[in-house]
Amino acid sequence: DAGVIQSPRHEVTEMGQEVTLRCKPISGHDYLFWYRQTMMRGLELLIYFNNNVPIDDSGMPEDRFSAKMPNASFSTLKIQPSEPRDSAVYFCASSHRVGNQPQHFGDGTRLSIL
Amino acid sequence: QKEVEQNSGPLSVPEGAIASLNCTYSDRGSQSFFWYRQYSGKSPELIMFIYSNGDKEDGRFTAQLNKASQYVSLLIRDSQPSDSATYLCAVNRGNNDMRFGAGTRLTVKP
DSSP: OOOOEEEOSEEEEOTTOOEEEEEEOOTTOOEEEEEEEETTTEEEEEEEEETTEEEEOTTOOSTTEEEEEEETTEEEEEESSOOGGGOEEEEEEEEOSSSSOOOEEOOOEEEEEO | OOSEEEOOOOEEEETTSOEEEEEEESOTTOOEEEEEEEOTTSOOEEEEEEOSSEEEEETTEEEEEETTTTEEEEEESSOOGGGOEEEEEEEEOSTTOEEEOOOEEEEEEO
């Protein structure tokens, strides 16, 4: 079975540019999560969706960040405008709705804002 | 108080020894508990989960849960250099609302 698929794997862009990260969850999973990981702050939950509906976006750091899930197989995390402090590894994860299921992570997008 | 706390380490053990990793959590209503391993530059991968008080064994790994003390641990027996990684404790507070600890970095020395 295909795991969680994220793209791009690496992104380098200049400050002020718009950045779009993409995620395809595991088929049949009803929950999708976006995380950010840095050395200083560890793994932070940004937002999560259940059945394509955002449930908790309290981790989204600023209005510059937005996330959408237009259908069950695709989600985007957008940063506009980007800033150097947004540099981090962004992970997408998905899980099944039944019971307390573990989350399965994608390979992540390593984002560098110059 | 952080929701999920772990000693950041680094924890260093010799090859063949038992590595003990600890985690405490603040939400008494938490329902399930997970240990993830993350190699440098890689994504977290699930290695163990536990739902009930007591011990759960899987190969060289044992997860221990004490809900009264709000404490979860992971024991790695016969530690190998390939076990060197960061171990993340994760707590599901319900409705798949998962919170992660900062991770403990483990080094197993040959």
